[in-house]
Amino acid sequence: MLAAQGKTNISSSAIADIIGTNAWQIRKDFSYFGAFGKPGSGYDIDKLSKQISKILKINKGHKVALIGVGNLGSAVLAYKGFANYGFDLVVAFDSDPKRIGKKLGEVTIENISKINSLKKRNITVAILAVPESAAQQVTDTLVKTGIKGILNFSPCYLQVPKSVRIITIDIAIDLARLPYYIG
Amino acid sequence: MLAAQGKTNISSSAIADIIGTNAWQIRKDFSYFGAFGKPGSGYDIDKLSKQISKILKINKGHKVALIGVGNLGSAVLAYKGFANYGFDLVVAFDSDPKRIGKKLGEVTIENISKINSLKKRNITVAILAVPESAAQQVTDTLVKTGIKGILNFSPCYLQVPKSVRIITIDIAIDLARLPYYIG
DNA sequence: TTGTGTGAAAGTTTTCACAGCA
DNA sequence: TGCTGTGAAAACTTTCACACAA
Numbered sequence: 001m002l003a004a005q006g007k008t009n010i011s012s013s014a015i016a017d018i019i020g021t022n023a024w025q026i027r028k029d030f031s032y033f034g035a036f037g038k039p040g041s042g043y044d045i046d047k048l049s050k051q052i053s054k055i056l057k058i059n060k061g062h063k064v065a066l067i068g069v070g071n072l073g074s075a076v077l078a079y080k081g082f083a084n085y086g087f088d089l090v091v092a093f094d095s096d097p098k099r100i101g102k103k104l105g106e107v108t109i110e111n112i113s114k115i116n117s118l119k120k121r122n123i124t125v126a127i128l129a130v131p132e133s134a135a136q137q138v139t140d141t142l143v144k145t146g147i148k149g150i151l152n153f154s155p156c157y158l159q160v161p162k163s164v165r166i167i168t169i170d171i172a173i174d175l176a177r178l179p180y181y182i183g
Numbered sequence: 184m185l186a187a188q189g190k191t192n193i194s195s196s197a198i199a200d201i202i203g204t205n206a207w208q209i210r211k212d213f214s215y216f217g218a219f220g221k222p223g224s225g226y227d228i229d230k231l232s233k234q235i236s237k238i239l240k241i242n243k244g245h246k247v248a249l250i251g252v253g254n255l256g257s258a259v260l261a262y263k264g265f266a267n268y269g270f271d272l273v274v275a276f277d278s279d280p281k282r283i284g285k286k287l288g289e290v291t292i293e294n295i296s297k298i299n300s301l302k303k304r305n306i307t308v309a310i311l312a313v314p315e316s317a318a319q320q321v322t323d324t325l326v327k328t329g330i331k332g333i334l335n336f337s338p339c340y341l342q343v344p345k346s347v348r349i350i351t352i353d354i355a356i357d358l359a360r361l362p363y364y365i366g
Numbered sequence: 367t368t369g370t371g372t373g374a375a376a377g378t379t380t381t382c383a384c385a386g387c388a
Numbered sequence: 389t390g391c392t393g394t395g396a397a398a399a400c401t402t403t404c405a406c407a408c409a410a
Binding site for chain 2: 379380381382383386387388
Binding site for chain 3: 028039042
């Protein structure tokens with residue numbers, strides 16, 4: 001965002017203002033990963049961005065598969081922000097024959113029965129946007145095909161081995177965080 | 184979930200197993216809000232659920248408006264989980280004439296120009312699912328009509344007065360949390 | 367002058383361990 | 389016996405304040 005604004009460096013206090021914290025918090029946090037700021041001018045935005053990508057391990061690029069191309073899956077396919085974080089959405093799967101074979105943007109929708117091709121294609125991350133009733137079964141298949149991380153949009157707990165990381169987004173739970181502050 | 188399984192009580196260690204933490208963490212956390220467990224049998228699920236709703240202030244019911252009925256908004260409309268958290272999605276707005284007037288489930292899609300009726304209707308929470316380009320402008324209108332909390336699906340920072348609470352869900356950022364653990 | 371990096375202090379959270387209740 | 393609630397200890401995080409680099 002800062003690079004797009006044509007800026008080349010930024011101070012810890014300016015970062016703090018943007019994300020709503022304090023300058024010393026920013027400096028302390030960065031310092032745990034090494035000293036990459038310059039007294040007087042602050043942090044080089046390009047260098048900082050690369051450092052953070054490295055810390056989060058999103059610098060090598062990750063191929064992503066989308067499972068389920070309903071309304072939510074279609075919204076995911078239309079989303080343009082993945083490249084910013086080193087992701088490449090390369091394939092989508094669905095079980096509906098009306099959808100299979102269609103091409104949305106760069107991505108062709110394949111039959112969900114082909115899901116075990118993920119290992120061969122070196123895809124380690126999946127976005128799960130299937131109905132809740134199918135979520136656990138699809139997850140089991142994903143685990144078998146060697147998936148390492150799942151972004152899950154079903155409002156349910158998924159059972160997976162400890163080696164697989166799941167992040168669940170449940171709209172209602174996020175919404176439920178608001179009333180506490182609204183009073 | 185536990186109630187649906189027909190259970191009436193649960194121990195701190197069983198809760199801990201489900202959500203992946205320790206028994207003493209559960210007990211300590213609950214104890215800050217008062218002592219509502221019973222030695223020997225644990226926590227009464229119904230009582231616990233009501234206590235948590237009260238703590239989070241989701242026990243009085245909140246009317247919710249959806250802004251934007253594209254793919255993502257449609258997915259939100261199809262979602263059945265809001266009632267569990269005391270929310271009632273009562274209205275949706277869109278700017279597309281093809282969508283205005285249609286009824287999806289219980290909700291009729293209204294013209295986005297009618298958005299200032301929210302105050303009159305006593306709606307304090309909104310889900311924002313409009314294109315990024317419209318997000319800030321719609322947010323300004325929402326703020327004017329007295330909205331107190333926004334669940335924002337646009338991948339951007341929204342400027343609002345301090346009295347308005349925003350929770351932003353950016354799929355790419357959530358996805359970016361996975362590679363660190365995948366290695 | 368502006369603004370980093372960092373020891374040390376203050377503050378908070380997590381963990382432990384156990385008295386005591388159903 | 390099974391399980392809670394909670395003081396006290398340990399661990400961790402945040403804040404401060406300042407030496408020093410560009």
